[in-house]
Amino acid sequence: MDVVSSHHSNNRIPSLTFALWVSLASISMMFAGFMSAYIVRQAAGNWFEFVLPAHFLWSTGVLLVSSGSIFMAQRMFNQRNEIKYKSLLVLTFVLGLVFIVLQYEGWMAMQAEGIDLKGNPSGAFVYVISGVHVAHVLGGLAVLAVALLHAFLLPFNVSQVRKERLERTAYYWHYVDLLWVVLFLFLNYYR
Amino acid sequence: MANLTDTVHEQDVLIEELGYDDHFHEHHHGDKYQSSFISKYIFSQDHKIIAKQFLITGIFWAVIGSAMSVIFRMQLGFPEESMAWLKPLLGKWITVDDAGMGTLNPEFYYALVTMHGTIIVFFVLTAGLSGTFSNMLIPLQVGARDMASPFLNMLSYWFFFLASVVMFFSLFLNTGPFSGGWVAYPPLSALPEASSGSKAGMTLWTASLVFFVVSVLLGGINYITTVLNLRTKGMSMWRLPLTIWAFFVTAIIALLSFPVLVSAFFLLMFDRGLGTSFYLSEIFIGGQALDHVGGSPILYQHLFWFLGHPEVYIIILPAMGLVSEVLSVQSRKPIFGYKAMVLSILAIAFLSFIVWAHHMFMSGVNPFISNIFVIFTLIIAVPSAVKVFNWIATLYKGNVRLNSPALFAIGFVSMFISGGLTGIFLGNSAIDIQLHDTYFVVAHFHIVMGVAAFFGMFAGIYHWFPKFYGRFMNETLGKIHFWGTLIGAYIIFWPMHYLGMVGIPRRYYSFDTFDAFRDFDGMNKFITIGAIVVFAVQLIFVLNFFYSIWKGRKQTTRNPWGSTTLDWTTPIRPGHGNWPGKIPSVHRWAYDYGKDGKEFISQITPLEEGEKDGGH
Numbered sequence: 001m002d003v004v005s006s007h008h009s010n011n012r013i014p015s016l017t018f019a020l021w022v023s024l025a026s027i028s029m030m031f032a033g034f035m036s037a038y039i040v041r042q043a044a045g046n047w048f049e050f051v052l053p054a055h056f057l058w059s060t061g062v063l064l065v066s067s068g069s070i071f072m073a074q075r076m077f078n079q080r081n082e083i084k085y086k087s088l089l090v091l092t093f094v095l096g097l098v099f100i101v102l103q104y105e106g107w108m109a110m111q112a113e114g115i116d117l118k119g120n121p122s123g124a125f126v127y128v129i130s131g132v133h134v135a136h137v138l139g140g141l142a143v144l145a146v147a148l149l150h151a152f153l154l155p156f157n158v159s160q161v162r163k164e165r166l167e168r169t170a171y172y173w174h175y176v177d178l179l180w181v182v183l184f185l186f187l188n189y190y191r
Numbered sequence: 192m193a194n195l196t197d198t199v200h201e202q203d204v205l206i207e208e209l210g211y212d213d214h215f216h217e218h219h220h221g222d223k224y225q226s227s228f229i230s231k232y233i234f235s236q237d238h239k240i241i242a243k244q245f246l247i248t249g250i251f252w253a254v255i256g257s258a259m260s261v262i263f264r265m266q267l268g269f270p271e272e273s274m275a276w277l278k279p280l281l282g283k284w285i286t287v288d289d290a291g292m293g294t295l296n297p298e299f300y301y302a303l304v305t306m307h308g309t310i311i312v313f314f315v316l317t318a319g320l321s322g323t324f325s326n327m328l329i330p331l332q333v334g335a336r337d338m339a340s341p342f343l344n345m346l347s348y349w350f351f352f353l354a355s356v357v358m359f360f361s362l363f364l365n366t367g368p369f370s371g372g373w374v375a376y377p378p379l380s381a382l383p384e385a386s387s388g389s390k391a392g393m394t395l396w397t398a399s400l401v402f403f404v405v406s407v408l409l410g411g412i413n414y415i416t417t418v419l420n421l422r423t424k425g426m427s428m429w430r431l432p433l434t435i436w437a438f439f440v441t442a443i444i445a446l447l448s449f450p451v452l453v454s455a456f457f458l459l460m461f462d463r464g465l466g467t468s469f470y471l472s473e474i475f476i477g478g479q480a481l482d483h484v485g486g487s488p489i490l491y492q493h494l495f496w497f498l499g500h501p502e503v504y505i506i507i508l509p510a511m512g513l514v515s516e517v518l519s520v521q522s523r524k525p526i527f528g529y530k531a532m533v534l535s536i537l538a539i540a541f542l543s544f545i546v547w548a549h550h551m552f553m554s555g556v557n558p559f560i561s562n563i564f565v566i567f568t569l570i571i572a573v574p575s576a577v578k579v580f581n582w583i584a585t586l587y588k589g590n591v592r593l594n595s596p597a598l599f600a601i602g603f604v605s606m607f608i609s610g611g612l613t614g615i616f617l618g619n620s621a622i623d624i625q626l627h628d629t630y631f632v633v634a635h636f637h638i639v640m641g642v643a644a645f646f647g648m649f650a651g652i653y654h655w656f657p658k659f660y661g662r663f664m665n666e667t668l669g670k671i672h673f674w675g676t677l678i679g680a681y682i683i684f685w686p687m688h689y690l691g692m693v694g695i696p697r698r699y700y701s702f703d704t705f706d707a708f709r710d711f712d713g714m715n716k717f718i719t720i721g722a723i724v725v726f727a728v729q730l731i732f733v734l735n736f737f738y739s740i741w742k743g744r745k746q747t748t749r750n751p752w753g754s755t756t757l758d759w760t761t762p763i764r765p766g767h768g769n770w771p772g773k774i775p776s777v778h779r780w781a782y783d784y785g786k787d788g789k790e791f792i793s794q795i796t797p798l799e800e801g802e803k804d805g806g807h
């Protein structure tokens with residue numbers, strides 16, 4: 001991707017990284033939209049209460065660990081520890097996959113309890129909100145896949161460009177992680 | 192104007208001496224972009240080409256969108272006339288009876304109204320306006336080689352293109368395009384069985400708008416990053432021209448509000464396709480009860496208007512930015528109250544997020560909550576009035592050159608005042624009981640948003656046409672265009688206020704069966720004739736535009752209007768990277784007109800010793 005840079009920039013954050021921050025604000029607004037719809041709809045009554053399946057708790061744990069592993073991967077990269085950097089990156093990717101499987105299992109568990117899409121909106125909201133979040137995790141996995149390609153195909157080299165690229169990958173991953181924690185707490189306590 | 196040619200040479204010297212050398216032309220693979228026809232004109236990553244792509248696509252949609260309005264206006268003004276002659280164009284949507292009398296299919300009438308609104312609001316006044324001018328002017332006026340990410344910028348256009356193709360395709364569906372109004376309220380939009388336009392037409396409508404939102408977001412991310420990261424040396428935020436402030440804040444509003452529209456659409460798609468009941472409850476169609484229980488259509492309205500109201504400012508702020516700049520340049524005076532202008536842009540942006548429920552006073556929201564929205568809504572009038580005052584003060588005692596850009600800018604101010612005043616009526620929830628969903632609302636928003644934003648866009652096009660194409664548009668045709676549109680627009684929309692005050696509802700196909708409403712056919716004919724004339728006058732603009740691209744008067748000096756801003760320091764036809772050598776550096780604010788006996792002082796001219804920079 002071609003980027004116009006200016007040697008004297010008015011902003012200490014590199015352009016693409018800054019652009020990432022801006023888009024995260026945008027994604028957050030989308031989820032804020034869902035959450036306020038949830039609150040407004042719930043306040044209107046006729047709301048079915050249920051307990052979220054335990055899968056969502058485990059998946060939260062998995063995602064938190066994966067944030068830690070990408071953080072360490074980044075640190076290892078900067079310290080030129082190639083082996084650890086690569087294995088941590090792989091670990092992050094695997095944890096991401098595990099998260100998605102757990103979410104899927106969570107939906108199945110809800111289904112088994114009779115909470116389906118067509119029932120009360122309280123259940124449908126959980127499916128939609130966690131589903132759209134999973135879509136964003138899939139995006140994160142795609143980005144991680146690119147990072148893995150870079151890690152395993154390019155000669156190991158700690159350049160500024162690659163540092164920034166890895167940094168952006170990590171930011172996005174932390175973001176989907178944090179986003180899920182917020183959504184999880186919201187869905188859990190705002191029943 | 193003799194001194195203008197001299198200054199060109201001086202400007203080059205200034206850029207060379209004080210400019211900023213980013214070694215762009217040495218190490219940059221600059222001409223990679225320009226190598227083949229396809230990468231130069233089609234999949235171009237150059238912001239100037241992308242701007243033209245947005246503009247021309249916008250013009251295409253403007254012609255289609257307004258032609259649609261002419262057709263439904265004919266139905267309203269001349270319901271008894273035969274429309275058989277439109278059969279070759281509209282095909283089965285015109286039914287011709289044995290006597291040869293052709294009638295417009297009522298379902299298609301709604302489709303036309305819906306498409307007209309969607310196309311003009313999103314494709315013309317959002318993409319065609321912001322997309323064109325943010326792309327063209329942000330890099331040129333902040334002193335950047337291009338956008339922060341030219342690649343994402345290119346994608347932004349192609350997502351708009353994709354959205355356009357999908358929407359265009361939906362016009363030819365057997366069941367017709369979507370017909371439930373540009374706001375797409377459920378249940379009409381959520382139930383395919385609700386009407387024929389709610390079938391595939393609605394599916395494509397939603398798909399198209401989701402692509403459109405992607406386009407807006409990609410563009411907006413770039414505009415914001417470019418303004419914050421790539422300003423040239425000396426270009427502090429307080430030295431930015433008001434155009435850039437407007438585009439910048441517009442992009443922020445868009446980035447925060449459009450995603451919420453996507454949330455609304457997601458829930459809508461689930462209701463449509465997967466049987467959820469977010470927006471639907473206890474509905475009977477053809478005597479049959481539907482399964483959907485427990486949803487609320489008002490929920491959709493909240494989500495929609497959380498975008499919908501900011502959207503109207505997404506449309507008007509860029510127009511305001513263009514008008515501020517054109518008025519200042521063409522009246523040879525600094526903009527009055529620069530800082531107040533910036534602060535009102537920010538205030539309007541903030542307030543635009545907390546007034547959405549004024550579109551829902553009559554939807555059954557709690558009247559106490561309505562009161563809060565009444566107050567916030569009326570407060571918006573304050574920064575709006577500040578801006579109007581400043582524009583008028585800028586014109587006052589100026590050496591106004593009454594050319595087409597200036598006329599359209601002045602016309603903008605007139606329209607914004609007329610339409611803003613009616614907003615204050617509508618903003619009172621008690622008065623809105625009578626006025627909601629009547630032609631009064633139609634009059635209000637067409638004047639304040641529709642016509643005003645078009646005027647801002649026209650001012651921008653006539654003013655920056657030389658920057659786009661190195662030529663001028665024809666002045667005489669421009670003036671005919673202006674007077675025709677100004678007078679015509681008032682002829683169309685002024686009477687609508689009266690129709691609205693007596694309660695005539697908007698979006699009706701025919702008023703024959705209503706004793707209270709059927710006596711206004713004279714006024715309806717008058718409006719329709721006005722609409723036809725105004726449409727014809729716009730064709731003059733389109734001809735002038737395309738003729739002038741190739742045959743217009745050539746631009747011979749670099750800075751024909753005598754502007755202070757950086758866009759006019761590039762060569763007449765700027766190449767890739769905008770400036771052939773160094774990037775100019777900036778030493779003063781953007782509005783030094785008539786200072787110290789000089790007609791204007793460019794932003795690249797250093798301050799004299801002891802001279803104070805303006806604007807603070």
Ligand code: HEM
Pocket residue numbers: 374503504506507549550568569571572575610611612613614615616617618619623626627628632635636639640641
């Ligand atoms: C003083 C400022 C303004 C006030 C107080 C105001 C107030 C209102 C209110 C209360 C309505 C809802 C009427 C109804 O549906 O019953 C309305 C509709 C509308 N206004 Fe304004 N307005 C103002 C300025 C603007 C501006 C600057 C724009 C656009 C640039 C705008 C665009 C619209 C549009 C598009 C609608 C109608 C949407 C629809 O129902 O299709 N308004 N306005």
Ligand SMILES: [Cu+2]
Pocket residue numbers: 499500503546547549550
């Ligand atoms: Cu509004």
